[in-house]
Amino acid sequence: MKLPIAITLGDPAGVGPEIIAKAFRDAPDVTEGCFVVGDVGVVRRALQVVYGGGLPLPVAVLDDMGDIVLVPPNCVPVWPAATLTILPPYGRLSAEAGRLAAECVVWATRAALRGDIRAMVTAPLNKAALSLAGLPHDGFPGHTEMLQALSAEHAGRCVAQMPVRMMLANDELRVILVSIHLSLKAAIDAVNFESVLQTIRITQKALTPVLGRPPRIAVAGLNPHAGELGLFGREEIDTIGPAIAAASAEGIVVSGPFAPDSVFMRARNSANHIGEFDVVVAMYHDQGLIPVKYLGMEQGVNVTLGLPLVRTSPDHGTAFDIAGTGLADATSLIAAIRMAKQLS
Template sequence: MNKPIAITLGDCAGIGPEIIVKAFRDASDVTQNCFVVGDVATMRRAVQVVCAGQVPLPVALIQSPADVLNMPPRCLPVLQVGSLAVLPPFGLLNASAGRLAAECVVWAARAALRGDIAALVTAPLNKEALALAGQPHSNYPGHTEMLQALAAEFAGKPLSEMPVRMMLANDELRVVLVSIHMTLRNAIDAVTFDNVLQTLRITHESLSAMLGRAPRIGVAGLNPHAGEGGLFGREEIDIIAPAIAQANAMGMLVSGPFAPDTVFMRARAKQDQPGEFDVVVAMYHDQGLIPVKYLGVEKGVNVTLGLPLVRTSPDHGTAFDIAGTGCADAASLIEAIRVAKQLTSLNG
């Protein structure tokens, strides 16, 4: 790799800085040519928490992404973005922490869009802290919407012309969502022909690049038993099935809609045996993410599809309840970095 990967700080009152330290300490082969976009003082506090009683991990201030390519091993390079008057206490909502987390994402996204970095991996931010951060950060429910807006701004396009989707994936299951962060009532309204077809198109294009072939896409219904022929709702008949038919007419390999309580089991890969589908398109956030997370948060990676940049993140939140204890598991972050490197090599 001739360009480094940026890892954004996340909410500094949560576990983000701690799992970053663990990744650099325990997976130096994975974090090679990576650097942190964040705050030096925050990262040094995280080192004290994680490495208490051990040889500390040196934190080095860098001035540009290119500096990381010459860093010695077992060193944690940090590019300072923004500032904190006082380090926020662990585990508590803090507007300054939310603002800094957002500023790090903005910096890294713009660097990726310019081509200064190969990819960005985002440590978890807290959506309530983001809302407390004020404009413009409070406009966004989470990372995905923020990155979509920044990419659209950079391209000079309206938001509607930069559609993105969230994919959560682990070794056993991939799931892409029609809608992301909205109320369940609004999510049901978002199940439209255009949104479902657009999700299928983005999934097909993105997974084709990742797999080197057209993916087999299974589609979950919205209603119990996928509507049971219209007895429990007509969305499957009137909206989802026509979108699937159109996708197949466009050359995609799409099946469904299937009962939501069984389609994920059919797609799950087990004991080196592939599932029936390469990916499941789910109609709303919890329908799709509960199955993936149940299989193990420590294995999951969040990938944003549809962006003109590579972005991954761990499959968990800020875990305020254990922040500052040093016991957070860095496995999902390490896997997110691995996936970012794999996707970068494909794009290269």
């Protein structure tokens, strides 16, 4: 039998617990072989929200990894890796909620690094709550940086020796980012020969086994019209272009830099358009995430590439404004679980 997949709870004041409850209710074939990492009380509260006045799925509290195979169908297995004394109100920032979310991620990451689980799927955490949680969690802007640090520590390396990249994917488009959670000014400064070449290499390595062939990689420019031969900036000439040439010399199927305002539509794969490329390398967070989210946020999956483990997550945040209402859509989480199974 394959090892199980851990789904971390996310911020208990957000929609993470609700979409997990909906996933187990609505997609039992997808959640088969999965278990939740987090507080049992939070999971039970989420099930009550999702089921309203009806009888919710029962919760099976795990105290041994081997018990997962004994959990009957139509049941939500929970590993209580982190607990709360008081359930936090929905939609409110709190240090305790941030701590719980972080501790769930730490437990699942270490379990994956030990080889106890085959993959991890992370429900949304809130970056402000993570900051309120204090040391050591407040040192990380989000999931990606936390996973990178834990993986580097496990491997006995410094963080710089564990380069990671974010891929966001839906049914129509895949995008991989050179930089992630940086200010726009810092993200522009991060566009250098090494970072662009490294991103192309990580893209090649990650997608080749998924596609069963080398991916066709397009690289977006940084400036309008990809610099227009230097009229609007020289990054494409001095930095991005040479990185593409170096990657091509290594045998990677890569081209560009292309104008950022058109390359994503060229790569889009839909019923009426066969994409020219399998993936687009974007220079910074919003450049890549705006088009892919616009095309299908409900189906979007976030995948962290470069780690010695498989991690996926839904393509949305904690949605404090609707938390506790039962309105949250679990489609993206279900897609993330499917992707984790495909990758592991």
